[in-house]
Amino acid sequence: MYNKNVKMAKYSKEELINLEKNIINRYNDNELPFLFHLCGGNEDELIRIFDKIKEGDWVISTHRNHYHAYLHGIPPEEVENRVANGRSMFMYDNKRKFFCSAIVGGVPGIAAGIALGLKRKNINNKVWCFVGDGCEDTGHFAEAVRYVDGWDLPCTFIVEDNDISISATKKDRWGSAHTPAWPSCVERYQYKLPFPHARTEDFCDLKKTLEHLKTDDEYFPHEPSYTDFDFNASSEELCDISNNCESYGDAVKTAMTALGKEDTLFFGYNLGENFGNAMGTLSGVRPEQKIETPVAENLMGGLALGASLVGFKSVVYYERHDFMLVAADVIGNHINHLERISHKEFVPNVILRTVVADGGPFYSGPTHSQDLTSVFKELVSFPVLEPKTRFEVIRHYRTAQKIKGPYMIVERKSCYS
Numbered sequence: 465m466y467n468k469n470v471k472m473a474k475y476s477k478e479e480l481i482n483l484e485k486n487i488i489n490r491y492n493d494n495e496l497p498f499l500f501h502l503c504g505g506n507e508d509e510l511i512r513i514f515d516k517i518k519e520g521d522w523v524i525s526t527h528r529n530h531y532h533a534y535l536h537g538i539p540p541e542e543v544e545n546r547v548a549n550g551r552s553m554f555m556y557d558n559k560r561k562f563f564c565s566a567i568v569g570g571v572p573g574i575a576a577g578i579a580l581g582l583k584r585k586n587i588n589n590k591v592w593c594f595v596g597d598g599c600e601d602t603g604h605f606a607e608a609v610r611y612v613d614g615w616d617l618p619c620t621f622i623v624e625d626n627d628i629s630i631s632a633t634k635k636d637r638w639g640s641a642h643t644p645a646w647p648s649c650v651e652r653y654q655y656k657l658p659f660p661h662a663r664t665e666d667f668c669d670l671k672k673t674l675e676h677l678k679t680d681d682e683y684f685p686h687e688p689s690y691t692d693f694d695f696n697a698s699s700e701e702l703c704d705i706s707n708n709c710e711s712y713g714d715a716v717k718t719a720m721t722a723l724g725k726e727d728t729l730f731f732g733y734n735l736g737e738n739f740g741n742a743m744g745t746l747s748g749v750r751p752e753q754k755i756e757t758p759v760a761e762n763l764m765g766g767l768a769l770g771a772s773l774v775g776f777k778s779v780v781y782y783e784r785h786d787f788m789l790v791a792a793d794v795i796g797n798h799i800n801h802l803e804r805i806s807h808k809e810f811v812p813n814v815i816l817r818t819v820v821a822d823g824g825p826f827y828s829g830p831t832h833s834q835d836l837t838s839v840f841k842e843l844v845s846f847p848v849l850e851p852k853t854r855f856e857v858i859r860h861y862r863t864a865q866k867i868k869g870p871y872m873i874v875e876r877k878s879c880y881s
């Protein structure tokens with residue numbers, strides 16, 4: 465059974481089954497007015513896989529995470545307590561390096577980013593990213609796998625294939641039961657889940673169960689870290705810096721160069737040393753800090769978020785707002801909510817640097833010149849700032865540099881000219 469003094473938890477098949485039974489009992493006692501997903505049928509496979517997982521390795525999971533959590537050393541009473549407080553789908557533990565998302569396709573890009581961060585920091589640990597066959601359906605999975613394989617990142621994806629997404633098989637979903645061939649960073653095991661998709665076959669007494677329900681804010685207090693910083697503090701110094709910049713673009717370059725002096729990674733396309741330096745604004749940043757990415761905007765955000773979880777400051781460069789809609793999941797669901805849903809276990813230290821093409825010499829049409837700033841302000845609860853002057857550029861980027869938390873800065877091409 466679980467022993468606080470051993471580095472990894474070891475369980476027998478029967479013990480795992482009994483831990484889930486404790487949760488079933490609480491559900492039958494009408495104590496769980498929540499969406500939760502039980503684990504079962506894969507005990508032998510997981511015991512075998514977790515034998516290879518070392519202390520310090522990251523385990524990334526899904527909505528169905530209880531077994532992974534027990535086996536990665538989260539004490540069972542802690543898991544049970546979280547399940548009893550609406551947090552079954554929100555199992556996070558920074559000390560033990562446990563992370564998850566209940567959004568199908570949400571984790572592979574973040575897992576790739578953590579792996580990239582570990583490799584860059586020469587940390588001798590790896591990432592184990594568990595996904596269901598439903599996640600394997602997604603483009604987000606495909607882009608992350610290709611990235612991990614291409615850059616040889618320390619990450620293994622394990623497809624937990626029960627041939628069910630809610631209640632539809634692969635044949636129901638794709639017209640054929642065929643499973644794609646993936647590179648060697650993807651492993652698979654098959655199993656049969658002895659439960660329905662969520663909860664159990666039996667329905668609880670809803671009236672009694674709902675007596676236990678607290679409020680959203682009680683389960684997930686909302687106290688973001690970005691409110692701590694007073695960005696007016698050093699206005700005089702900022703004035704001096706911005707007065708020394710010749711233009712708006714020069715101020716952006718000054719801000720990027722300052723960010724590059726720290727442990728910062730820059731992600732995006734057209735920003736690498738030989739690929740444009742993000743309209744020249746990254747020419748003061750060391751080449752190895754500029755990561756030229758594939759044209760995969762959600763992956764770009766996932767890489768940035770993941771790398772920030774292992775200690776980097778990340779800047780993602782999105783060169784047009786219409787392209788950012790492709791990254792709505794990582795921005796709106798993950799970067800935006802992570803601090804709150806993880807009870808501050810993880811804070812995304814990410815700056816989204818975004819450009820509105822509202823000017824410049826070439827008109828690029830209705831989609832490419834969209835300004836979705838108001839949409840993003842609705843979508844996220846972290847600051848979305850729109851510097852219009854050199855001073856504001858310096859002030860907002862300086863603030864974003866100091867704060868450990870997400871930030872979006874909207875640059876306008878019309879200000880560049």
Ligand SMILES: Cc1ncc(C[n+]2csc(CCOP(=O)(O)OP(=O)(O)O)c2C)c(N)n1
Pocket residue numbers: 527528566567568569595596597598599600626628629630661
């Ligand atoms: C993006 C997204 N779409 C739909 C859902 C609803 N949903 C939750 S779990 C699930 C099925 C996932 O199947 P799989 O990945 O195979 O995991 P399993 O439940 O079989 O363990 C779906 C469609 C979701 N959470 N996220």
Ligand SMILES: [Mg+2]
Pocket residue numbers: 596597598624625626627628629630
């Ligand atoms: Mg499945």
